[in-house]
Amino acid sequence: xxxxxxxxxxxxxxxxxxxxxxxxxxxxxxxxxxxxxxxxxxxxxxxxxxxxxxxxxxxxxxxxxxxxxxxxxxxxxxxxxxxxxxxxxxxxxxxxxxxxxxxxxxxxxxxxxxxxxxxxxxxxxxxxxxxxxxxxxxxxxxxxxxxxxxxxxxxxxxxxxxxxxxxxxxxxxxxxxxxx
Ligand code: IMP
Ligand code: MG
Numbered sequence: 001x002x003x004x005x006x007x008x009x010x011x012x013x014x015x016x017x018x019x020x021x022x023x024x025x026x027x028x029x030x031x032x033x034x035x036x037x038x039x040x041x042x043x044x045x046x047x048x049x050x051x052x053x054x055x056x057x058x059x060x061x062x063x064x065x066x067x068x069x070x071x072x073x074x075x076x077x078x079x080x081x082x083x084x085x086x087x088x089x090x091x092x093x094x095x096x097x098x099x100x101x102x103x104x105x106x107x108x109x110x111x112x113x114x115x116x117x118x119x120x121x122x123x124x125x126x127x128x129x130x131x132x133x134x135x136x137x138x139x140x141x142x143x144x145x146x147x148x149x150x151x152x153x154x155x156x157x158x159x160x161x162x163x164x165x166x167x168x169x170x171x172x173x174x175x176x177x178x179x180x
Pocket of ligand 1: 044
């Protein structure tokens with residue numbers, strides 16, 4: 001039913017699962033002997049976060065933050081606002097920020113800056129998708145799932161106007177859906 005709005009499937013469920021496992025092995029190697037605090041950026045990261053934290057065989061805690069930068073359009077406004085802050089203190093913690101997609105970098109450069117000021121032991125960024133061609137602000141990405149071209153994608157947590165998050169795969173949305 002949602003499928004009719006998808007132009008092309010970029011990553012199938014199987015491909016996503018395999019890549020999540022690979023990232024988990026990298027994280028396990030890098031964080032051996034330490035406890036991780038995963039911070040998921042709502043809402044787009046919720047599916048990736050759920051799969052990633054279950055794939056990583058290390059002690060961890062989870063927290064979530066919500067920021068607004070997009071509204072219902074397909075381009076970032078550059079203005080970022082925290083709409084839900086963390087519940088936990090991150091002082092002295094090894095934080096991995098989990099994001100669905102790194103696009104202009106506006107959201108994450110703002111957010112990472114805020115988190116750094118709270119004195120965590122370390123902060124790294126893990127994004128499932130990366131659109132390097134769209135970058136406006138430089139952001140260091142430690143764990144990247146896939147680099148993708150400049151197209152608007154949905155599924156596996158990613159939305160357009162809050163829809164399509166429940167698709168088990170990632171696909172390019174037909175431009176006519178958002179009037180592109
Ligand atoms: P940035 O501030 O431009 O890097 O925007 C990052 C946020 O924009 C992501 O967390 C997503 O919520 C949203 N976003 C960027 N590109 C896409 C896309 O292709 N599909 C769905 N959401 C996107
Ligand atoms: Mg997001």
